[in-house]
Amino acid sequence: xxxxxxLLVCVVFILAEIVIRQLGASLGGTDxxxxxxxxxxxxxxxxxxxxxxSHVRIDFLRGRVNALGRSLxxxxxMFVLSSTITLIAVRSWPVVERSLVNSSRAxxxxxxxxxxxxxxxxxxxLWFAIVAWFTLYAAIRLVxxxxxxxxxAAIGTFGEENAEIHT
Amino acid sequence: MISSVTIGLLGLLTxxxxxxxxxxxxxxxxxxxxxxxxxxxxLGNLVWSTSNNATLIAIPFFVLLGEILVRSxxxxxxxxxxxxxxxxxxxxxxxxxxxxxxxFSAISGSSVATAATVATVAMPQAEKLGYDPKLFxxxxxxxxxxxxxxxxxxxxxxxGFLTQSSIPQLFLAGLIPGxxxxxxxxxxxxLICMARPELGGVRRVFPIAEMIRAxxxxxxxxxxxxxxxxxxxxxxxxxxxxxxxxxxxxxxxAAAFGGVSIQMISESVVGTIKITSMIMLVVIxxxxxxxxxxxxxxxxxxxxILDGLGLSPLMTILVIVCIYIVLGFFIETLSxxxxxxxxxxxxxxxxxxxxxxxxxxxxxLIEMALISPPVGLNLYVVQGARKSxxxxxxxxxxxxxxxxxxxxxxxxxxxxxxxxxxxESLQ
Numbered sequence: 001x002x003x004x005x006x007l008l009v010c011v012v013f014i015l016a017e018i019v020i021r022q023l024g025a026s027l028g029g030t031d032x033x034x035x036x037x038x039x040x041x042x043x044x045x046x047x048x049x050x051x052x053x054s055h056v057r058i059d060f061l062r063g064r065v066n067a068l069g070r071s072l073x074x075x076x077x078m079f080v081l082s083s084t085i086t087l088i089a090v091r092s093w094p095v096v097e098r099s100l101v102n103s104s105r106a107x108x109x110x111x112x113x114x115x116x117x118x119x120x121x122x123x124x125x126l127w128f129a130i131v132a133w134f135t136l137y138a139a140i141r142l143v144x145x146x147x148x149x150x151x152x153a154a155i156g157t158f159g160e161e162n163a164e165i166h167t
Numbered sequence: 168m169i170s171s172v173t174i175g176l177l178g179l180l181t182x183x184x185x186x187x188x189x190x191x192x193x194x195x196x197x198x199x200x201x202x203x204x205x206x207x208x209x210l211g212n213l214v215w216s217t218s219n220n221a222t223l224i225a226i227p228f229f230v231l232l233g234e235i236l237v238r239s240x241x242x243x244x245x246x247x248x249x250x251x252x253x254x255x256x257x258x259x260x261x262x263x264x265x266x267x268x269x270x271f272s273a274i275s276g277s278s279v280a281t282a283a284t285v286a287t288v289a290m291p292q293a294e295k296l297g298y299d300p301k302l303f304x305x306x307x308x309x310x311x312x313x314x315x316x317x318x319x320x321x322x323x324x325x326x327g328f329l330t331q332s333s334i335p336q337l338f339l340a341g342l343i344p345g346x347x348x349x350x351x352x353x354x355x356x357x358l359i360c361m362a363r364p365e366l367g368g369v370r371r372v373f374p375i376a377e378m379i380r381a382x383x384x385x386x387x388x389x390x391x392x393x394x395x396x397x398x399x400x401x402x403x404x405x406x407x408x409x410x411x412x413x414x415x416x417x418x419x420x421a422a423a424f425g426g427v428s429i430q431m432i433s434e435s436v437v438g439t440i441k442i443t444s445m446i447m448l449v450v451i452x453x454x455x456x457x458x459x460x461x462x463x464x465x466x467x468x469x470x471x472i473l474d475g476l477g478l479s480p481l482m483t484i485l486v487i488v489c490i491y492i493v494l495g496f497f498i499e500t501l502s503x504x505x506x507x508x509x510x511x512x513x514x515x516x517x518x519x520x521x522x523x524x525x526x527x528x529x530x531x532l533i534e535m536a537l538i539s540p541p542v543g544l545n546l547y548v549v550q551g552a553r554k555s556x557x558x559x560x561x562x563x564x565x566x567x568x569x570x571x572x573x574x575x576x577x578x579x580x581x582x583x584x585x586x587x588x589x590x591e592s593l594q
Binding site for chain 1: 180181182183184185186187188191192195207208210211212214215218219220221223224227228231398403404407408411412414415432433436437439440441442443444445447448449451497498499501502541542
């Protein structure tokens with residue numbers, strides 16, 4: 001929810017910038033700040049989108065097998081996702097670390113200390129990885145107990161009738 | 168390298184691994200097998216620089232704009248107003264479906280949102296007035312696809328970002344083809360209803376005074392469209408800033424109709440974050456794949472392949488069109504676009520074609536994918552709003568409109584100026 005507020009504040013900030021620019025002045029740095037907001041909003045939104053089953057998957061083959069088969073597809077793809085996201089999170093840390101060690105500031109008039117915005121961004125990816133592993137763990141337990149329906153609700157795909165994917 | 172990537176891509180996608188993750192895996196693969204130096208060291212920086220981006224924040228803004236408008240009730244008013252203006256044509260209300268989709272496309276960056284909105288408003292009318300369900304729902308599914316062609320368009324922002332081409336130019340280039348397609352859809356409807364009048368329901372003529380009164384309902388949408396597109400071309404605002412203006416406009420419109428509440432705004436924001444994250448995982452994956460492909464020497468390999476094939480540029484474009492039509496049956500649309508851009512666009516540019524023009528051609532092909540079974544999202548959205556009848560009716564209903572799109576594809580290839588005229592003349 002906090003992330004949503006960030007997005008709305010950003011809208012107001014940009015509007016103010018447009019008006020002020022027409023008057024011949026500038027707040028300065030709206031672009032830079034929008035960029036940071038975007039980075040943080042997406043990294044924190046990813047885990048949420050995962051729980052809401054929003055990340056697009058092609059279920060061309062998956063849709064043609066029985067419940068056990070489907071849950072195996074789901075577990076496999078969840079495992080691959082968790083590993084990949086963990087790798088991304090691990091590889092993202094050096095970016096933050098360098099900013100921390102060098103106390104780097106952005107090469108802009110705002111001179112934003114980069115660690116200040118990169119830490120929350122990195123934490124978002126880390127959170128995504130943690131959420132992914134926990135979901136996988138929970139889903140494996142469900143599948144082992146034979147509760148395919150529930151595991152599908154946790155890591156399956158959305159019925160396309162309910163698709164809310166805006167493209 | 169290209170053949171390994173293509174096989175890997177299709178194989179991993181079939182395993183139903185999330186599309187964004189597939190793109191990362193391919194990037195890792197290229198790094199391991201084809202790159203002379205370890206690219207993975209750049210992964211963190213690349214993810215940071217792709218998401219720390221003031222251009223891409225236009226995506227959540229345009230999504231939010233659509234989410235707010237969908238909840239504001241403006242679609243109902245627009246539909247009723249356009250009904251007064253177009254229902255005298257053979258095909259009656261079917262034209263209102265296309266016209267409302269076109270209007271809504273001009274403020275929404277998304278095709279599925281457009282189709283969903285129009286379907287919810289229009290479907291109850293179809294049964295009341297005795298329209299053929301196939302034609303009626305087909306027109307909504309097809310009309311909805313205009314959302315990604317007529318600016319603003321989320322897909323064009325993503326295309327512009329990944330190919331490093333100008334988003335304002337892409338928006339301008341999409342305008343005429345989008346309007347032509349809408350016109351084409353109406354012509355198709357008229358032809359069908361002249362041949363088979365029983366499909367078209369009742370034609371109704373409204374008094375002039377009522378028609379003019381109805382125009383008032385269209386004013387908010389027209390103002391909002393002008394505010395978004397006008398501020399970009401006046402040079403007052405970047406596409407991102409224009410999107411922010413659009414969000415404010417949408418809130419004002421919703422407020423004017425009495426639909427704004429904390430709950431409505433928070434629902435819209437939550438929906439926006441979900442969709443944005445979904446899009447961004449795919450976009451970040453694609454830019455990582457782009458980076459590894461370029462570093463591993465894609466350009467040289469493409470040139471070698473092209474020389475080896477000995478096809479003329481036109482033949483190559485036709486082959487590409489066929490590839491998109493086939494893939495469009497199986498792959499969801501944004502994914503189809505994003506996974507193919509890293510390979511296809513450099514190839515097209517290498518052939519000497521204009522990248523802006525190709526973006527528009529690709530959008531028409533993606534629009535076809537949106538309504539081609541079994542994985543056509545718009546079909547499901549329209550069927551979902553119908554609550555009765557068979558899915559196959561919607562699928563059959565879209566066929567005439569797919570023909571109109573194919574004609575558009577041919578026209579764009581024969582006369583690139585359809586897309587390039589506006590951006591070139593306003594440069």
